[in-house]
Amino acid sequence: MLIVSNKTSIARIPVKLHRRVCLVLTEDALLAEEILARKKLASDISGRLTNEVLLVRTGRLESVVAELQRMGHTPQVLQR
Amino acid sequence: MTEPIQKIWPELVRLILGRYDEKLLREVVQRFLRPRNQWPVEELIDRCVEAFDNTVLLNRRLKELDESRKTLLAALAQSGQCKWKLGQLIEISMCLGQDDGLSAVFDLLNQGFLLPDVVNLEQKDRLPKPCKSPYIKSFEQWIGFPGPEGLAIFLPPPISQRSIAFPLSLPQKYEPPEGAEILEPDPIAPVLQADGMEFPLRMSVLLQMVHKDPLRKNQQGGFFKRDLENLRANSMLSADPSDRLIEVPDLGILLTEIGLKLGVLVPKESELHPGTFPASWDEGLLAVLTEIWAALPAIDSWNPSTGLNDNPEDRSNPYNSACLVAVLALGNLPSNQWVDPELLESWVIDHHPYWKDRESIRPSRLKGWLVKFLLGIAFQIRMIQATKLLGGKYLVRLSPVGRSILGIQKENDLQDVIAKTLLVQPNLEILAFRQGLNPALARDLTNLATLKSIGPACQLLLEPESVYFALETGLRYEDICGLLERHGTRPTPQAVLDAIKTWSNKHERITIYASATLLEFPTAQDLENALSRGLPALKISDRFAVATSEEGIDFSQYRLTATRDYGLMPEKCVQVESDGVTLVVDISRSDLLLETELPRFADFVEDASSQQRRVYKLSPETLKKADQVGYTPTALDDWFQQRLGHSLTPAIQLILGAKSDAVPPSFETMLVVHLENELITDGIMQWPETAQWIHSRLGPCALTVNSESLEKLRKALLQAGHKLVESSPVQEA
Numbered sequence: 120m121l122i123v124s125n126k127t128s129i130a131r132i133p134v135k136l137h138r139r140v141c142l143v144l145t146e147d148a149l150l151a152e153e154i155l156a157r158k159k160l161a162s163d164i165s166g167r168l169t170n171e172v173l174l175v176r177t178g179r180l181e182s183v184v185a186e187l188q189r190m191g192h193t194p195q196v197l198q199r
Numbered sequence: 200m201t202e203p204i205q206k207i208w209p210e211l212v213r214l215i216l217g218r219y220d221e222k223l224l225r226e227v228v229q230r231f232l233r234p235r236n237q238w239p240v241e242e243l244i245d246r247c248v249e250a251f252d253n254t255v256l257l258n259r260r261l262k263e264l265d266e267s268r269k270t271l272l273a274a275l276a277q278s279g280q281c282k283w284k285l286g287q288l289i290e291i292s293m294c295l296g297q298d299d300g301l302s303a304v305f306d307l308l309n310q311g312f313l314l315p316d317v318v319n320l321e322q323k324d325r326l327p328k329p330c331k332s333p334y335i336k337s338f339e340q341w342i343g344f345p346g347p348e349g350l351a352i353f354l355p356p357p358i359s360q361r362s363i364a365f366p367l368s369l370p371q372k373y374e375p376p377e378g379a380e381i382l383e384p385d386p387i388a389p390v391l392q393a394d395g396m397e398f399p400l401r402m403s404v405l406l407q408m409v410h411k412d413p414l415r416k417n418q419q420g421g422f423f424k425r426d427l428e429n430l431r432a433n434s435m436l437s438a439d440p441s442d443r444l445i446e447v448p449d450l451g452i453l454l455t456e457i458g459l460k461l462g463v464l465v466p467k468e469s470e471l472h473p474g475t476f477p478a479s480w481d482e483g484l485l486a487v488l489t490e491i492w493a494a495l496p497a498i499d500s501w502n503p504s505t506g507l508n509d510n511p512e513d514r515s516n517p518y519n520s521a522c523l524v525a526v527l528a529l530g531n532l533p534s535n536q537w538v539d540p541e542l543l544e545s546w547v548i549d550h551h552p553y554w555k556d557r558e559s560i561r562p563s564r565l566k567g568w569l570v571k572f573l574l575g576i577a578f579q580i581r582m583i584q585a586t587k588l589l590g591g592k593y594l595v596r597l598s599p600v601g602r603s604i605l606g607i608q609k610e611n612d613l614q615d616v617i618a619k620t621l622l623v624q625p626n627l628e629i630l631a632f633r634q635g636l637n638p639a640l641a642r643d644l645t646n647l648a649t650l651k652s653i654g655p656a657c658q659l660l661l662e663p664e665s666v667y668f669a670l671e672t673g674l675r676y677e678d679i680c681g682l683l684e685r686h687g688t689r690p691t692p693q694a695v696l697d698a699i700k701t702w703s704n705k706h707e708r709i710t711i712y713a714s715a716t717l718l719e720f721p722t723a724q725d726l727e728n729a730l731s732r733g734l735p736a737l738k739i740s741d742r743f744a745v746a747t748s749e750e751g752i753d754f755s756q757y758r759l760t761a762t763r764d765y766g767l768m769p770e771k772c773v774q775v776e777s778d779g780v781t782l783v784v785d786i787s788r789s790d791l792l793l794e795t796e797l798p799r800f801a802d803f804v805e806d807a808s809s810q811q812r813r814v815y816k817l818s819p820e821t822l823k824k825a826d827q828v829g830y831t832p833t834a835l836d837d838w839f840q841q842r843l844g845h846s847l848t849p850a851i852q853l854i855l856g857a858k859s860d861a862v863p864p865s866f867e868t869m870l871v872v873h874l875e876n877e878l879i880t881d882g883i884m885q886w887p888e889t890a891q892w893i894h895s896r897l898g899p900c901a902l903t904v905n906s907e908s909l910e911k912l913r914k915a916l917l918q919a920g921h922k923l924v925e926s927s928p929v930q931e932a
Contacts, residue, residue: 131758132725132732137717137791138749139766144739146708154709161829166795169740174795177765180713187709193667193702194709197747 141175142168143183143194153190160186203478204281204320208356209248215314215353216244217329220336231260231311247311251357261361264310266368270295271303272312273365275354277530277605278523279493282320285342285350287496290520294550296368304352308338312358315341316351363606369524369531375542384537384586384594392598395484395581395613397440398491399638400653401454402463403645404435406473409464410668414455414471420500421509422452430455441654444585444593447575448506456501460494480638485613487638488580489604495576496523503576504568517553522572524551526582529597530605537586537594544569577601623683625692627661635686643682646672661695666702676703714766716752717791718744721760732756763790773842779850782843784813793842800825800835819854869894869903872912873926876900888915 145151148170154160155167163179163186175183180196187194204211216224221240228234228243232250250256261269271292275283285304292300307313315335318327335341342350375381414430415423422430430451431437437451447453455471458464465474479486500508502518525547529538547569548554557565573595577583582601585593602608620635621644629648631640633655644650647669648659669679679699683691718734720726723741730736735751736744746752772788775781782801784793794813797803800822801815808814825835832855836847847855874880877899883889884896892908892915904912913923 131756132729133721133760134725134729134757135719135760136762137719138762138764139714140712140717140745140791141765142712142715142717142745144710144712144745150708155828158829162831162834165792166797166799168743168791168795172739172743172745174792175711176792180711184711187711192709193663193706194711195670195706196711196713197715198713 141177141180143173143175145171145173147171154187157186157190205356208281209251211318211320211353212248212251212314212355213244214318214327214329215316216247218317218333218335220333223336223338224333227309227311230309232256251355254361257357257361260310261312261358261365264312265306267292267295267297268303268307268312269362269365270368271297271307272354272358272362273367274523274527276359276363277367277527277607278496279489279604279606280496281354281356281359282316282497283352283354285352287520288352290517290552291524293552294520294524294547296550300552305338308352312354314353314355315345316353317341317346317348319348320351320353367527367531369528370546371531373532373536373538375539376545382537382539382588382592382594385588388586388588391442391444391578391585391587393440393442393579393581394633395488395579395600396633396636396638396641397442397579397653398454398457399480399484399487399641400636400650400657401436401450402458402461402476403641404433404650404653405451405454405458406463406476406645407650408433408436409471410473413467413473414464416466416469416471418469419509427452427507435650435653440579444574444578445571447503447571449501450575452507453498453501453576456498457491457494460497461490476638476642480642483613484581484638485600485603485611488582488600491580492582492604495519502568503572504564515553517551518568518572521547521551521553522569522577525569525573526577526597526601527605529583529595530602530607532596534599534602534608535596537596540570540573540593540595541566543573543595580604618686619688621683621686621688623687623689623691623695625694627695627698629659629661629683631657631659633657640686646674647679647682661698663702663705666699667706670703670706676700679703712745712747716746716749718746719791720744729757761787765790765792769793769841771842771844775843775848779848780817780854781807782815782817784815786811786813789813796838799828800830817851817854822851822854868906870906870909871897872902872904872923874900874902879921882919883916886915886919888918 143151143154143164145154151167151171151173154173155164160183163176163183165174165176168174184194184196216227219227224240224243228247232243232247234243234246238246261272264272271288274291274295275288288304289300292303297303304313308315315338317335408429412426412429414426417423421427431449433451436454437449439446455464458474459466459471461477462474463476464471466472477487477490479490496519498519499516502508502516503522504518508516525543528543528546532538544566548557548565554560554565570593573583574585574593578585578595582598582604583595584598585595587593597605599608599611600613603611603613618635620632620640622630622632624630628651629644631644636657644657644659647665648661649665651658651660666679674682676699680691680696683695716736718726718729718736720729720742726738726742726744729744730738733753734744734746736746738744769792770788770790772785772790772793774783774785776783781804782797784797797815801817802821804814804816822835830838832847835851835855839845839847874883880896880900880902883902884893889912892904892912894903894905894908896902909923916923
């Protein structure tokens with residue numbers, strides 16, 4: 120019997136690790152747009168990783184949360 | 200949350216003994232451990248810590264103690280408090296019949312049963328490091344120079360546990376003084392006993408109050424005037440309980456101090472912020488009441504006589520030791536013995552050293568304080584039972600719960616409460632019937648709904664903010680519904696469930712990962728493979744997955760191609776080309792922030808990019824767009840400093856500087872005079888005869904002149920012997 124081993128499935132998967140990243144995960148892209156359109160938030164947000172994910176600048180978490188709450192949102196903050 | 204002292208005491212003992220001078224340590228250990236060999240100091244300390252856990256040895260040593268020492272240890276053990284001020288110990292010792300309270304304390308220190316608190320137990324989450332140069336040569340020297348921690352004594356929990364049952368040298372029979380009226384309770388009068396939930400519920404009120412507005416403290420350690428007024432005026436915190444027997448001064452202040460001791464409030468700089476309920480809230484009412492009882496002797500700024508003591512010059516608080524002795528005295532009497540609290544107060548005053556010189560003590564400090572403590576505080580934490588006489592006077596006795604709290608009796612009358620005790624109404628109000636409440640349920644309700652009133656039936660209100668707070672604490676929609684269903688007397692109304700669902704959904708619309716680990720895979724297939732191997736992360740795009748922590752990630756399955764830590768300073772990985780507007784990113788050193796930031800103010804130039812480098816170009820359009828999304832010139836300059844190591848290039852500054860109100864560039868016709876060398880040019884600029892006709896200097900050997908001044912310059916130059924000739928005109932292309 121011929122046994123074919125699937126090398127790719129057991130090989131170690133290459134990955135780039137980004138540690139201590141602060142990001143905002145929105146329910147949909149529209150909400151991300153709304154956040155980005157807010158001028159006060161835009162300066163705290165470094166950029167858009169995907170349609171729904173925004174990267175927050177280092178050390179700006181608290182001001183982002185406060186501004187989101189001012190906008191009427193109730194963000195769920197997940198700590199480490 | 201800080202570790203309870205029962206868990207960390209070995210470390211504390213080790214730290215304290217490590218501060219003993221070797222000679223003192225050997226003397227103490229010789230009495231306590233009696234080692235046969237000469238062990239090194241470190242081993243001696245280790246053996247000493249182990250000996251505290253050795254029941255047989257501990258019992259043997261305690262048995263050898265003098266009765267007066269045993270009774271002091273028993274009194275401390277029954278208080279539940281493991282840290283005492285030296286003065287309080289002396290007071291207790293004297294109340295227990297010792298003429299000289301200090302000698303008993305010294306004796307216990309020398310024998311190793313008590314330890315000087317030189318590590319500040321109150322800050323047990325920030326313990327000091329082991330001491331390299333032991334400094335306590337003798338306890339007399341320590342009393343003379345106690346250091347910043349003050350004269351405080353630590354009773355290790357194992358000693359406390361073993362000495363709790365020693366008899367106290369207190370009266371075992373109630374004998375009113377001669378001439379005193381003998382009061383007998385009415386046989387048909389009811390025995391009054393609180394349910395013990397008043398203080399735990401008020402802790403919930405305090406937590407919700409501080410969550411809205413932290414309490415501020417001034418430099419003297421007292422409360423801000425407005426906060427003090429709020430604490431005194433809060434109708435739920437400071438108002439009389441529904442079953443009150445006597446008015447207690449500044450109850451809100453006392454609760455705040457208890458909250459601080461229990462960790463419900465946490466001091467941060469000069470403010471008090473909400474903390475967490477202690478673990479005892481899960482262990483039942485007895486554990487909670489025991490913890491509150493243990494916190495009472497450590498409160499200095501409140502006393503039952505005058506309430507808040509905010510006089511910084513008079514910090515004496517003899518009431519802690521006096522109230523403890525009074526409760527211990529009640530515990531020493533037969534369980535059914537009713538006692539007149541005023542007579543008990545007189546007995547304590549007769550035996551307590553503070554009241555020895557009664558002439559110098561204010562009358563307000565002489566009478567009434569013990570009645571307030573017993574009927575106001577001890578009654579509310581269910582330690583005391585009371586019965587009312589016809590004249591309105593109360594008699595007291597220690598309750599079975601009180602005996603359990605002191606540790607002198609195991610059985611008590613605490614019963615399992617009825618689980619179904621909530622009535623959830625469609626208008627989002629919750630009625631919590633007191634008889635079914637326990638500390639754990641009170642805590643859960645505190646996290647979920649805003650307390651509106653406390654009484655026989657506590658009223659709570661479900662609000663968006665309160666539900667969000669519950670969700671923040673880790674509860675999910677299903678948990679909240681489960682809690683209401685489990686304890687509700689009726690099914691939860693659909694309108695309430697819908698409201699909670701709406702708020703929960705809104706809460707879940709935005710999730711912020713405060714410090715996540717982001718895993719970036721080269722291909723979507725790699726990410727799928729990783730997830731199929733059990734990667735504990737949430738997929739957020741084709742190539743990215745996010746995890747709240749790295750715990751649980753099996754790194755043996757992955758090959759790390761690069762690691763970036765966003766807690767560190769951003770790396771300089773961008774270079775600018777000579778045109779000043781083209782940015783080249785070194786891919787091997789770049790990070791996510793950079794890659795998401797750049798497209799916001801520069802266009803990606805795909806043709807010029809490769810696998811190793813990415814090229815972006817800035818233009819007036821991209822910079823205008825950047826300004827609209829909040830990238831001000833200052834922010835952009837900061838970015839350049841971080842990523843390139845220098846300020847904005849002149850070309851970018853040129854584009855950014857083009858404002859509507861700026862002075863517009865202008866042009867005019869000028870003649871250029873070329874000189875042979877710099878020296879001649881300097882001469883023309885310096886000599887007034889020529890300098891007056893020069894418009895400006897263009898360079899080292901070039902000047903500009905107006906056409907009107909040309910002839911005058913020519914003449915002036917001729918005087919100096921230089922002939923100005925016209926160069927051949929440039930032929931236009």
